[in-house]
Amino acid sequence: QVQPVESGGGLVQAGGSLRLSCAGSGLIFTDYAVGWFRQAPGKEREFVAAINVKNGTAYNLDFAKGRFTISRDDAKNLVYLQMNNLEPGDTAVYYCARSRDYTWSLSKNAYNYWGQGTQVTVSS
Secondary structure, eight states: OOOOOOEEEEEEEEOOOOEEEOOTTTTTOSSEEEEEEOOTTOOOOEEEEEEEOOOOOOOOTTTTTEEEEEEEEEEEEEEEEEOSSOOOOGOOOEEEESSSSSSSSSSSEEEEEOOOOEEEEEEE
């Protein structure tokens, strides 16, 4: 099955940083927007950040803006999520997803290829 592959998750103390990576793994990212979502236990999957084909970005203003940075390297077919100043509330499984087209969206329905996710745990 062709799907994005996430990596870089792990256990970190509050205030620490992690950089998540998303590899195309058979999918081409070049002509598509890519997004990051997260899902904590017992909660809905929520939008974190997205990047379009012209490197325009969007962030969840409630928690990601100012702490998280999304970027892409089309030559390597990779998308990154740099997360700084992590808080226990950031603990979740983080998913990478490729959009159906070149522009980003906050809606899960706009993304049709999803990875298996990578666990991020932030201890207090």
